[in-house]
Amino acid sequence: MASQCLSIRRRCVQTAEAAAEVLNCPFRVENGLCEWLMKSWYPTDPREQMCGESVWEVYPSCEGTYPQLYKELEYPESDDKMRERLYKAMRHIVGDGHGAAGLNFGSVLVIGHASGIDALCDSLVGDVDTPPFPFCGLTSMQKASDGSWSMTSGLEQNFLSQGHTLSDVKPSFVPLPGTKATSGLAGMDKDGDGTLTRGEWMSEFHEDAHPDHDEHHA
Numbered sequence: 060m061a062s063q064c065l066s067i068r069r070r071c072v073q074t075a076e077a078a079a080e081v082l083n084c085p086f087r088v089e090n091g092l093c094e095w096l097m098k099s100w101y102p103t104d105p106r107e108q109m110c111g112e113s114v115w116e117v118y119p120s121c122e123g124t125y126p127q128l129y130k131e132l133e134y135p136e137s138d139d140k141m142r143e144r145l146y147k148a149m150r151h152i153v154g155d156g157h158g159a160a161g162l163n164f165g166s167v168l169v170i171g172h173a174s175g176i177d178a179l180c181d182s183l184v185g186d187v188d189t190p191p192f193p194f195c196g197l198t199s200m201q202k203a204s205d206g207s208w209s210m211t212s213g214l215e216q217n218f219l220s221q222g223h224t225l226s227d228v229k230p231s232f233v234p235l236p237g238t239k240a241t242s243g244l245a246g247m248d249k250d251g252d253g254t255l256t257r258g259e260w261m262s263e264f265h266e267d268a269h270p271d272h273d274e275h276h277a
Contacts, residue, residue, distance in 0.1 A: 062122075064152045065170035066092040067111040072118060074170050079120035082168075087125035088114050089156070091148025092179075094172035096136040104134050128156060145171075145178040153183065153202070176214075183208035 063078060063086035065071040075086035088111040096105065109132070115123030128151040133140055152167060171179060176198065180187040183200050187210065196214040203209065 062087060062157065062165070063168045063170065064089050064092065064156070066090075066094060066172060067109045067114070068094060068172070071170045071172075072114060072121075075168075076118050076120050078168060078170075084168075085120050085122040086118075086170075087122050087156075088127070089125075089129070089148055089152065090127050090132055091129035091144050091151070092169065092171045092175070093129075093132060093144075095138070095141045095174040096132060096134045098135045101134070106132055106134055125156070141175065142178040142181075145175045146182040149179050149182040180210060180213075184210050 063075050063082075063084055065075045065086055065088060067088050067090055071092075072086075072088070078084070079086055090109065090111045093109070094100075111127060112123075115121035128148055129144065132144075136144075149169070152169065157167065169179065173196075176196070177187060180198060180200065183202075197212070198210065198214055199212045200208050201211050
């Protein structure tokens with residue numbers, strides 16, 4: 060493992076710190092990998108709480124010299140802006156962010172969020188339809204000698220020893236892990252077929268995905 064890159068959000072940093080102990084590999088915080096900053100998730104501006112440049116002061120495995128691509132984030136953020144940000148961040152991580160020659164050796168562990176998996180994969184592989192994923196999904200991509208990328212595994216959970224194991228995940232949907240309202244997923248299954256497509260998931264946040272849209276109330 061050559062390096063780790065991750066979102067500023069605390070749960071990602073905690074995951075990276077645990078991985079660093081096992082892999083003997085420091086991690087880098089990249090603001091560009093942050094989750095979707097939309098109002099339904101963040102009613103107030105969360106950016107003041109994001110201190111990507113100072114994480115190294117608390118977590119010893121953090122590489123504080125990494126130059127982040129994104130110094131500032133937009134709020135509120137549309138779906139298109141989020142995808143553009145993640146696309147650029149991922150290309151940077153395997154390119155200039157990895158070194159002068161880009162990623163020509165070793166591997167990079169990217170730790171992010173369900174809302175951005177599709178955009179992160181699409182940035183390298185292209186034309187990817189990856190659904191939102193509840194938790195702990197592992198996807199791998201590989202770079203060929205000609206510089207092209209391919210997806211070698213998608214949304215795997217077989218490594219988990221406890222909790223849900225969704226081994227039958229397909230590229231276009233995710234089976235719902237349960238019907239409990241607390242999962243936050245069952246209510247998004249618009250047609251009630253027991254699977255959640257990206258279209259269904261996105262429709263839930265349609266208004267928040269267009270924060271500049273004018274609303275008129277009688």
